[in-house]
Amino acid sequence: MNEKIIMAGFGGQGVMLIGQLLTYSGMNEGKQVSWLPSYGPEMRGGTANCHVILSDAPVSSPIITKATSIIIMNNPSLGKFEPLVIPGGDIFVNSSLVDIEVERNDVNVYKIPANQLAIKLGSDKIPNMIMLGAYLAKHPVVSMDTLKSVMEKTMQGKKAAFIPVNLSGVQEGIDFINQIK
Amino acid sequence: MSVVYQKSRGLTDVSTHYCPGCTHGIIHKLVAECLVELDILEKSIGVAPVGCAVLAYDYFNCDMQEAAHGRAPAVGTGIKRVQPDKFVFTYQGDGDLASIGSNEIVQVAHRGEKISTIFVNNAIYGMTGGQMAPTTLIGQKTTTCQDGRKEELAGKPIKISEMLATIDGAKYIARVSVDSPAHIRQAKKAIMRAFQTQLEGKGFSLVEVISSCPTNWGKSPVEALNWLRDNMIPYYPLGVYKDWEAE
Amino acid sequence: MTKKLMKGNEVIGEAAINGGCRYFFGYPITPQNEVPEYLSKRLPEVGGMFVQAESEIAAINMVYGAAGSGARAMTSSSSPGIALKQEGISYIAGAMLPCVIVNMVRGGPGLGGIQPSQCDYFQATRGGGNGDYRLIVYAPNNLQETADIMSEAFETSDYYRVPVMILGDGMIGQMMEPVEITPPKKKRNLPAKDWATTGTDGKRKPNIINSLYLNPAQLEEHNLKLEKIYEDIKANEVRYEAYNVEDADVVCVAYGTTSRIVKSAIMECEEEGLKVGLIRPITLWPYPDEAFDKIKKDCKGLLCVEMSLGQMIDDVKIAANGRWKSYFYGRTGGMIPEPEDIKNEIKKIIRGEK
Numbered sequence: 001m002n003e004k005i006i007m008a009g010f011g012g013q014g015v016m017l018i019g020q021l022l023t024y025s026g027m028n029e030g031k032q033v034s035w036l037p038s039y040g041p042e043m044r045g046g047t048a049n050c051h052v053i054l055s056d057a058p059v060s061s062p063i064i065t066k067a068t069s070i071i072i073m074n075n076p077s078l079g080k081f082e083p084l085v086i087p088g089g090d091i092f093v094n095s096s097l098v099d100i101e102v103e104r105n106d107v108n109v110y111k112i113p114a115n116q117l118a119i120k121l122g123s124d125k126i127p128n129m130i131m132l133g134a135y136l137a138k139h140p141v142v143s144m145d146t147l148k149s150v151m152e153k154t155m156q157g158k159k160a161a162f163i164p165v166n167l168s169g170v171q172e173g174i175d176f177i178n179q180i181k
Numbered sequence: 182m183s184v185v186y187q188k189s190r191g192l193t194d195v196s197t198h199y200c201p202g203c204t205h206g207i208i209h210k211l212v213a214e215c216l217v218e219l220d221i222l223e224k225s226i227g228v229a230p231v232g233c234a235v236l237a238y239d240y241f242n243c244d245m246q247e248a249a250h251g252r253a254p255a256v257g258t259g260i261k262r263v264q265p266d267k268f269v270f271t272y273q274g275d276g277d278l279a280s281i282g283s284n285e286i287v288q289v290a291h292r293g294e295k296i297s298t299i300f301v302n303n304a305i306y307g308m309t310g311g312q313m314a315p316t317t318l319i320g321q322k323t324t325t326c327q328d329g330r331k332e333e334l335a336g337k338p339i340k341i342s343e344m345l346a347t348i349d350g351a352k353y354i355a356r357v358s359v360d361s362p363a364h365i366r367q368a369k370k371a372i373m374r375a376f377q378t379q380l381e382g383k384g385f386s387l388v389e390v391i392s393s394c395p396t397n398w399g400k401s402p403v404e405a406l407n408w409l410r411d412n413m414i415p416y417y418p419l420g421v422y423k424d425w426e427a428e
Numbered sequence: 429m430t431k432k433l434m435k436g437n438e439v440i441g442e443a444a445i446n447g448g449c450r451y452f453f454g455y456p457i458t459p460q461n462e463v464p465e466y467l468s469k470r471l472p473e474v475g476g477m478f479v480q481a482e483s484e485i486a487a488i489n490m491v492y493g494a495a496g497s498g499a500r501a502m503t504s505s506s507s508p509g510i511a512l513k514q515e516g517i518s519y520i521a522g523a524m525l526p527c528v529i530v531n532m533v534r535g536g537p538g539l540g541g542i543q544p545s546q547c548d549y550f551q552a553t554r555g556g557g558n559g560d561y562r563l564i565v566y567a568p569n570n571l572q573e574t575a576d577i578m579s580e581a582f583e584t585s586d587y588y589r590v591p592v593m594i595l596g597d598g599m600i601g602q603m604m605e606p607v608e609i610t611p612p613k614k615k616r617n618l619p620a621k622d623w624a625t626t627g628t629d630g631k632r633k634p635n636i637i638n639s640l641y642l643n644p645a646q647l648e649e650h651n652l653k654l655e656k657i658y659e660d661i662k663a664n665e666v667r668y669e670a671y672n673v674e675d676a677d678v679v680c681v682a683y684g685t686t687s688r689i690v691k692s693a694i695m696e697c698e699e700e701g702l703k704v705g706l707i708r709p710i711t712l713w714p715y716p717d718e719a720f721d722k723i724k725k726d727c728k729g730l731l732c733v734e735m736s737l738g739q740m741i742d743d744v745k746i747a748a749n750g751r752w753k754s755y756f757y758g759r760t761g762g763m764i765p766e767p768e769d770i771k772n773e774i775k776k777i778i779r780g781e782k
Contacts, residue, residue: 020604024433027606035433035604039459039542060691062603065766193634224627226497238636244625246496247638249519252489255481259493259501260625262477263451267627285489288482 009073126169133173202402251282293350311397437462450476488516498624518557522639543762676705
């Protein structure tokens with residue numbers, strides 16, 4: 001296994017968080033992992049992204065120049081990262097917010113109306129979790145149990161209250177992809 | 182024969198390099214006497230500056246660190262934070278403290294660092310050969326203002342004690358002089374008070390000592406003291422600018 | 429203890445505490461802010477002290493005072509801030525004070541940028557401050573190595589009374605990897621710090637921390653004493669990683685973050701049947717000249733890859749000593765070399781096109 005995923009969107013959409021959850025879960029399942037964020041002023045409301053690698057072999061470069069999957073939460077990120085996807089790779093697009101089309105035809109495109117699905121679940125905070133779920137539906141690299149235990153470890157105190165809705169978001173993303181199969 | 186006076190054991194036996202008529206020697210003596218009389222010499226760490234007092238580490242009979250130019254308050258902070266139960270003082274001139282080290286002295290006071298500073302103000306750079314200092318008086322001639330300091334070019338001389346007294350963390354600030362026996366006695370009292378301020382854990386303390394530099398002023402030692410009385414003291418009024426007990 | 433997913437800058441902080449550091453003096457600058465933020469919370473928990481200084485200049489001089497008091501102290505910053513610290517670093521080297529300085533390098537010159545760079549190699553290895561002095565400079569390339577090096581840095585610095593610099597970059601500082609922070613492996617026989625200014629307590633002569641020697645004969649003697657220590661360090665502290673160097677047709681030389689990108693390029697070359705090796709200096713000073721001796725005679729060339737316009741290449745040429753041709757590829761300003769480009773450079777050397 002050598003998953004190289006870029007997650008990108010506006011600052012505040014939680015792309016860093018889903019990247020960390022996936023990385024942490026991968027580590028707990030014995031994989032070699034790295035998480036590399038963009039940093040600087042762009043974190044404060046601009047575009048943000050992180051590079052996540054889950055691999056059986058030690059991670060060489062933590063920078064992804066050939067992505068196996070990308071998770072896209074806004075328009076600018078699609079233009080920026082679409083060229084980095086390997087042929088046959090996967091692009092997960094939050095179609096609630098991204099209104100431009102993927103131009104390549106050598107990749108798999110999954111459009112997930114993550115914001116609408118989130119509102120249906122009663123929370124506008126979890127489109128990121130739904131996108132993570134969509135990715136996991138196609139790439140079940142970590143189990144839901146592991147993900148849950150990581151959330152329990154990293155979201156403590158007040159944040160713990162959000163674990164159930166976060167998990168329901170992930171499940172919603174998985175179900176959405178499975179239903180369009 | 183009974184001993185009526187002897188050199189303070191707060192000073193080493195090394196002969197100083199100071200010029201004839203320089204008042205650093207008097208100030209060293211006062212600092213040393215205060216360290217001995219307060220019984221803190223053995224737990225003192227002094228910080229020497231860059232300037233005429235750069236070799237002060239050879240003269241004070243206690244542990245010493247030699248700091249980079251202007252950085253003595255930062256070095257003193259490092260020492261005191263590691264050893265809060267020790268006594269820490271810096272000994273700095275006006276080029277060191279009021280020019281290159283102005284940020285460090287303001288911030289050490291601002292943090293209320295529990296250290297004490299002896300600030301020797303002789304209105305000139307001595308060690309480097311008599312250049313203009315921020316404290317040089319208007320009209321005073323130096324090697325870098327040979328026609329006298331002009332306000333429009335160099336501003337007015339900076340008043341450190343007045344400035345530092347506005348900072349909350351500074352708990353004792355006084356300006357003294359060592360031009361006469363009466364003033365020397367007052368100076369010693371102020372140094373004692375500054376040191377006690379630290380020992381009682383109140384905050385930062387500083388004593389500005391108006392001092393002479395016969396060599397670079399181009400005057401005899403007596404003329405220099407007269408010039409100090411006639412020119413420096415009127416511009417730099419002596420007195421206590423801040424005292425935690427009075428507040 | 430099991431592995432924890434940690435951010436590089438936090439690894440620096442926790443490993444410093446693990447290595448006995450109890451005092452941190454610093455000033456905010458991107459991309460190393462998580463180091464002071466982490467330590468401001470953690471140091472008081474272990475009986476230590478964090479001070480946010482008024483400037484980088486003050487911070488390094490606080491380190492001077494604290495190290496001169498016998499404490500394990502450190503500071504961290506990024507390129508422009510490290511430039512400001514050079515005065516203090518030179519004084520610390522002159523006064524033979526042990527301490528650790530972390531530089532999370534960003535693009536320059538001037539205010540430059542905040543993205544990863546290796547443009548401070550000269551500053552770190554040639555002495556950014558005045559005088560005949562050296563720092564022991566480590567450049568880890570992953571977070572576990574960062575943790576291990578940082579944990580041992582204070583021990584090493586205490587042993588030689590030479591400051592240690594850890595050279596990272598924004599990527600090392602910001603990324604997360606699994607890390608296990610374990611007690612330092614290398615324990616040294618450290619003499620008591622009987623030179624520290626702790627107050628005479630009436631029991632000894634005053635100690636003086638100083639770098640001033642007005643008598644040139646005495647200053648030369650002092651410099652020679654330092655040089656002897658530097659020779660010891662050269663003999664004992666060189667660290668590097670060598671990968672398939674012996675039968676490589678091209679040997680890449682890279683450190684820190686860049687070495688990982690180069691490794692990716694090398695693995696892709698291997699898939700195409702090319703023989704490419706890697707020398708990765710872990711100590712930038714002392715430089716691992718000896719690593720080059722294993723390169724075969726008819727190796728087609730060395731390729732030094734840096735995130736700069738060519739600084740370590742000088743040391744590569746010194747180490748190669750005319751035995752092989754040395755080539756350079758670099759990106760600068762915060763731009764990162766891509767494996768594809770490095771691969772092309774390697775192939776050009778193999779084809780004799782460079």
